[in-house]
Amino acid sequence: MMERTEGIAGTGSLSSRRLADLYERHVGRAVALAALVGGDADAAEDIAHEAFIRTAGRLSGLRDQSAFDAYLRRTVVNLCRARARRASIERRYLGWLVQRDVDQAPSRTEDQDILWRALGELPHRQRTAVVLRYYEDLSEEQTADAMRCSPRAVNALVSRAMASLRERIQKEET
Amino acid sequence: MIDLETRLRETMDRHSPSPTSPPMPANTASRVLRRRAVGVATTMAFAIAFVVGAAGLFRYLSTGPAEQPAGEATVAMPTPLVPTPTEGGITYVTPSPFADLRPGAWPNVEVGGVEDPYVDREVGDELDKTVVASGLVEGAEWSMTAFALRGWGTCGELFLGDMGDDGGVRFCSRVESEPGQTDLRVAGTSFGLGPVTAYTGVVSPAVDRVVLELADGSRRSVDLANAPNGLNDRSFVVFVPIDAGGRVLALDAGGGRVAAEPLCVGSPAPLEQVTSCGNGLATTFSAVSAQP
Numbered sequence: 001m002m003e004r005t006e007g008i009a010g011t012g013s014l015s016s017r018r019l020a021d022l023y024e025r026h027v028g029r030a031v032a033l034a035a036l037v038g039g040d041a042d043a044a045e046d047i048a049h050e051a052f053i054r055t056a057g058r059l060s061g062l063r064d065q066s067a068f069d070a071y072l073r074r075t076v077v078n079l080c081r082a083r084a085r086r087a088s089i090e091r092r093y094l095g096w097l098v099q100r101d102v103d104q105a106p107s108r109t110e111d112q113d114i115l116w117r118a119l120g121e122l123p124h125r126q127r128t129a130v131v132l133r134y135y136e137d138l139s140e141e142q143t144a145d146a147m148r149c150s151p152r153a154v155n156a157l158v159s160r161a162m163a164s165l166r167e168r169i170q171k172e173e174t
Numbered sequence: 175m176i177d178l179e180t181r182l183r184e185t186m187d188r189h190s191p192s193p194t195s196p197p198m199p200a201n202t203a204s205r206v207l208r209r210r211a212v213g214v215a216t217t218m219a220f221a222i223a224f225v226v227g228a229a230g231l232f233r234y235l236s237t238g239p240a241e242q243p244a245g246e247a248t249v250a251m252p253t254p255l256v257p258t259p260t261e262g263g264i265t266y267v268t269p270s271p272f273a274d275l276r277p278g279a280w281p282n283v284e285v286g287g288v289e290d291p292y293v294d295r296e297v298g299d300e301l302d303k304t305v306v307a308s309g310l311v312e313g314a315e316w317s318m319t320a321f322a323l324r325g326w327g328t329c330g331e332l333f334l335g336d337m338g339d340d341g342g343v344r345f346c347s348r349v350e351s352e353p354g355q356t357d358l359r360v361a362g363t364s365f366g367l368g369p370v371t372a373y374t375g376v377v378s379p380a381v382d383r384v385v386l387e388l389a390d391g392s393r394r395s396v397d398l399a400n401a402p403n404g405l406n407d408r409s410f411v412v413f414v415p416i417d418a419g420g421r422v423l424a425l426d427a428g429g430g431r432v433a434a435e436p437l438c439v440g441s442p443a444p445l446e447q448v449t450s451c452g453n454g455l456a457t458t459f460s461a462v463s464a465q466p
Contacts, residue, residue: 016203023202028195035191045196053202057209078290085292085337115185125315125336134179135186148289149310156282156313166178 019056026069027052030076036131038080039120047083051075073136074146077128084124118168126161129154277417281370285309291317292338294331294459303331306399311370311413314340318374320402320409326456327356328407332363332374333459340367341448342459347376347407352453357381358424358433359454364416366443367461373422373437374411375454382427384410386437389419396422416442 027048034051035044055072119127125147132143133154140151140158147154291308292315303319310316315336323329327347334340345361352359360375377384377398384396398408414437424432438451450458 019203019206020198023198024195026195027198028193031196032190032193036186036189041191044191049199049202053205053209056206057212081290081336113185113189115181116189119182119185123335123339130182131186134182135190149287149315150284152282153284153310153313160313162178165182169178 022056022068023052026072029069030072033073033131033136034076034080036135037077037124037128038083039127040083043083047076047079051079070142070145073132074148077132077146080128081124114169114172115165118165121168122161122164126157126164129157130161130165133158278415280415281311281368281413282313283309283311283413288315288317288336291315292333292336293317293319294333294338294342304402306330306402306409307411311372312368314368314370316372316411316413318399318409318411320376320399320405322405325350328376328401328405328409329456330374330376330409331459332372332411334365334367334370334372335461338459339461341365341461343372343374343448343450343455344457344459345374345376345409345452345454346456347378347454349454349456352455354453355433358384358422358435359452360422360435360438361450361452361455362437362439363448363450363458364439364441364443365461366445366447366449369416369442369445370413371416371418371439371442372411372413373439373452374409375422375435375452376407376409377424379406380426381408381424381432383425385423385425386412386414387420387423 030048030051031044034047035041038044038047051072055068055075119130122130128147129143132138132146133140136143138146140154143154144151285307286309288308288310291305293303293305295303301321301323303321306318306320308315308317311334314334316332316334317338318330318332320328320330323346325348329344329346331342331344333342341363343361343363345359347356347359349359357378357380358375359377360373362371362373364371373386375384381398384398386394386396388394394412396410396412398410401408416439418437418439421434421436423434426432435453439449443449448458448460
C-alpha cells in the first residue's frame with residue numbers, strides 16, 4: 001500500500017530536491033499499480049510519470065496535501081482507464097489485425113500462470129477494483145474513492161471478478 | 175488449500191514491477207511548474223467569471239424579476255432517468271437491492287456518480303454527442319448520449335460498461351425500415367453480460383411524459399432527459415427485469431395517450447451478446463472483450 005506522505009502539508013512551492021524526494025517515494029509504487037491495472041508493463045512507467053506531474057502540478061490546490069498518495073493513485077487509475085478506452089476503440093477498428101497478432105504471438109512465460117491470465121481477461125473496471133483491494137490493500141471506501149464510484153459498486157465489481165476468477169481456475173485446474 | 179485472495183495477492187506481487195522508483199527525468203520539475211502555472215491561470219479565470227456572474231445576478235435581483243406564477247419558476251432537473259415514485263394515481267413498486275438479476279427482479283440502478291461517462295467516439299465520427307444521463311446498473315457503468323444524425327432525426331446511444339465494452343445500442347426518431355408514428359421510438363436491448371435489459375427511446379415534443387406499463391398492469395413513470403441544445407426530441411432510458419413484458423406509453427400533458435410500443439425483448443441475450451428490437455432501433459453494438 002502506498003504510504004502517506006508526511007511533511008509536505010503547507011508547502012505552496014516545491015523545490016527540485018523535494019520534488020525528487022516525492023518522486024522517489026511514490027512513483028515506483030505507482031508504476032506497479034499502473035502495470036497491474038493497465039496490464040501493460042511497458043506503458044506503466046509513462047502513465048505513472050504523467051500521473052506524478054499532474055498530481056504534483058496541483059499540489060497547492062489539494063484539499064489534503066498529506067494524502068498525495070491517494071491523489072496520485074486516483075490519477076493513475078484515471079489515466080489507465082483513458083488509455084484502455086483508446087485501446088478499446090483501436091481494437092474495434094483493427095480487430096482483424098489484433099486477432100492476427102494474437103494468433104501469431106508466442107506464448108509468454110507469464111501466460112502459463114492461470115490466475116494472472118484470468119486477471120488480465122477481466123473487464124477493466126473489475127480488474128481495477130481487484131488490484132486496488134488486494135494489491136493496494138485498500139478498503140471498499142478507499143477503492144470507491146479512487147474509482148469515483150460507490151462502495152456498493154466496488155463490492156459488486158469485486159464479487160463478480162472473484163466469481164469469474166474462481167470459475168476460471170476451477171475449470172482449468174480440473 | 176490457499177484461498178483465492180492469497181493466491182491473487184501472490185500472483186500480483188510476482189508480476190508487478192519492482193516498487194523501486196525509476197530516476198526522475200530531467201524535465202519533470204519544469205513540467206510540474208508549467209502545469210501549476212496553467213492551474214493558477216484557470217483558477218483566476220474561474221474566479222473572475224464567478225465575480226462577474228455574481229455581480230450580474232445581484233443587479234438582476236436588485237431590479238426585481240418580472241412577476242410570474244410560482245409554478246412556472248421551475249429549474250430544469252438534472253437527468254434522473256430511472257423510474258421515480260412521484261406520479262399520482264399510479265401504483266409503483268420500488269426496486270430493492272439484489273445480488274443478481276433473476277427473472278422478475280428489478281436491476282439495481284444508480285443515476286449519476288460517474289465522473290467521466292463513456293461516449294462512443296469513432297474514427298472520422300464528427301457527431302456532436304452530448305451525454306444526457308449516466309450512472310450504474312448492477313455495479314456496471316452506463317451512459318446515454320443524444321445527438322442529431324442526418325436522415326435519422328434525433329438519435330441517442332446507450333452504452334454499458336465504463337468503456338462501452340458490454341455493448342450498446344443506437345436509437346433514432348426516424349428509422350427507414352420502421353414506418354409509422356414518430357412520437358415514440360423505442361429500442362429494447364438485452365445485454366448478455368449482465369444480463370441486463372434496458373429500454374431506450376426518443377419522444378417528440380407532443381409527448382409530455384412516458385410511462386412503463388408492465389404485463390401485470392402496474393405502471394412506472396420514466397423521466398425524460400433534457401434535450402441538448404438544437405434538439406427538440408427528448409430521450410429516456412429505463413432498466414427493467416430481464417423478462418419484463420408490457421408496453422411503453424407516451425402521454426400528452428392531459429394524460430391522453432399519444433403512442434404505445436410493446437416491450438419487445440423476449441429472453442435475455444446469450445452471454446457476451448447484445449440483442450435489440452423495437453421501432454427506434456438503428457444499430458446494435460456488440461460487447462468488446464477487455465483484452466484482445
